[in-house]
Amino acid sequence: MTETDRSQQPEASSPAPDFGMLAVAHFRCVLEEAAGPEGDRRKLLILTHRGPDPDAIGSCEGIRHLVQEGFGMQAQVATVGRIHRAENLALVRALDLEFSTYAEIDPADYFGAVLVDTQPGFGHTFLPEDIRLLAVFDHHVPPAHPKDGVLDAVPHADVRLGIGATATIVYEYLRDAGCQASGHVATALFCGIRYDTADLSRNSSELDEEAYYAMFRESHRDLICDIQHPPLPRVYYSELHGALSVARQHGALVLALLGEVSHPEFVAEMADFILRMKGCSWVVVGGAVEEDGDYVLSLRTDSAFGNAYPLMSRVLGGDGSFGGHGHIAGARITLDDMGESTIQSVERGLRKRALATLGSQEEGELPAAGRPLS
Ligand SMILES: [Mn+2]
Known part of the structure; x- marks a missing residue:
């Protein structure tokens, strides 16, 4: 050519x-x-x-x-x-x-x-x-x-x-x-x-x-x-009931630290479910999973609250490992044992840091108590 x-x-x-x-x-x-x-x-x-x-x-x-x-x-x-x-x-x-x-x-x-x-x-x-x-x-x-x-x-x-x-x-x-x-x-x-x-x-x-x-x-x-729309096992309904009674609203934050749960996906599913609540802009849900020996955490935010990743980093305060993208983040903290006091102590730390990061009180509410969903 x-x-x-x-x-x-x-x-x-x-x-x-x-x-x-x-x-x-x-x-x-x-x-x-x-x-x-x-x-x-x-x-x-x-x-x-x-x-x-x-x-x-x-x-x-x-x-x-x-x-x-x-x-x-x-x-x-x-x-x-x-x-x-x-x-x-x-x-x-x-x-x-x-x-x-x-x-x-x-x-x-x-x-x-x-x-x-x-x-x-x-x-x-x-x-x-x-x-x-x-x-x-x-x-x-x-x-x-x-x-x-x-x-x-x-x-x-x-x-x-x-x-x-x-x-x-x-x-x-x-x-x-x-x-x-x-x-x-x-x-x-x-x-x-x-x-x-x-x-x-x-x-x-x-x-x-x-x-x-x-x-x-x-x-x-x-x-x-x-x-x-798959069929759901009976335990799903009792865990759902437990999660809804444990969840507390602190202004735009809803916190649900569930103690022991049957499997880690339940934690992520509850986070998605609770984020749909009007007035809720960010959610932290956690639960201990015996099979894994871990405390599993899910964080969700809406666009007004921005990035889930840095929020998760602050809620963890240096513990565990985590990952995320956009408005979703997940974390795991290895537990020394599955005893109630170990789980409660992890949850106390998470609650304190989540509230310090973004929690705000509603009028007339006791500090750190939050408002039940029902
Ligand atoms: Mn993916």
């Missing part, structure tokens, strides 16, 4: 390399390099945080689909900790998802691991030894005190704080890889985006919106309905 010919070429014939396609190519290249010539018999291990929520579950399924259908490699999802929340269990059941447990993992079967919806260094995230971490996909603020350069050592780290759900990031990889999501995968991704962005009402970006509608179009509507 002569110089003159080239200048006459329309601009569209030489598009700039697309960032998304480069990201897909880089991820694939990292996997292929790690798999090496043995790649055909070893698998990729896909991991997320303990007690996975719909965004974590959907992201795991999306990456598994991309790696298997898009890249032609084998992949296996493994989880740690039981899934308790009825909606999350319904997601796993309705979509017939198959997860291994950590105890079943044999490092010899895997050429590497991928971590989704969390990062190395978070308290609720465990990485099996002897399996190299090749990639991270997440949308949380990186841990406050990560071990030096942990994320820098990951060959493919895609952490985007402006995105509402990790499932959205995974959707973009599928889109840019030209890999069609199956109905099951689209349903799982849709449930993840819907859960983390409360149907695009919080922390949501343009890409979240595109992913939400695209995945909804491809998803199984009847399964979405089953997942949203």
Whole structure:
């Protein structure tokens, strides 16, 4: 081609390399390099945080689909900790998802691991030894005190704080890889985006919106309905009753420190539920979980109160580990024991710091007592 010919070429014939396609190519290249010539018999291990929520579950399924259908490699999802929340269990059941447990993992079967919806260094995230971490996909603020350069050592780290759900990031990889999501995968991704962005009402970006509608179009509507309204165990109603009677309002803050609870997702669910109350702009809910040996904490704010992450840091006062994004933050404090006095002492500290951070008294109220919800 002569110089003159080239200048006459329309601009569209030489598009700039697309960032998304480069990201897909880089991820694939990292996997292929790690798999090496043995790649055909070893698998990729896909991991997320303990007690996975719909965004974590959907992201795991999306990456598994991309790696298997898009890249032609084998992949296996493994989880740690039981899934308790009825909606999350319904997601796993309705979509017939198959997860291994950590105890079943044999490092010899895997050429590497991928971590989704969390990062190395978070308290609720465990990485099996002897399996190299090749990639991270997440949308949380990186841990406050990560071990030096942990994320820098990951060959493919895609952490985007402006995105509402990790499932959205995974959707973009599928889109840019030209890999069609199956109905099951689209349903799982849709449930993840819907859960983390409360149907695009919080922390949501343009890409979240595109992913939400695209995945909804491809998803199984009847399964979405089953997942949203699953049957609830009887204990759910007694814990709900307990939470409502323990919760106290201090101006715009509602504080519910529940003592012992059956599972950590209940704490997050109550935080979401209470934040819907008129006049409530921020919520702190906590409970001790025997199975984990942790005191689990969820913090929610509305847009007027801003960032959950720095608020959580102040409520914790240096204890435990925490993570968050936008108006959501979660934390865990390791308990020395599950005795009532240990739990009460943790709750006293949390209450004091939460009230000092943002609590305000209503007229005629006793200091620090708060107002019951009913
Ligand atoms: Mn998420």
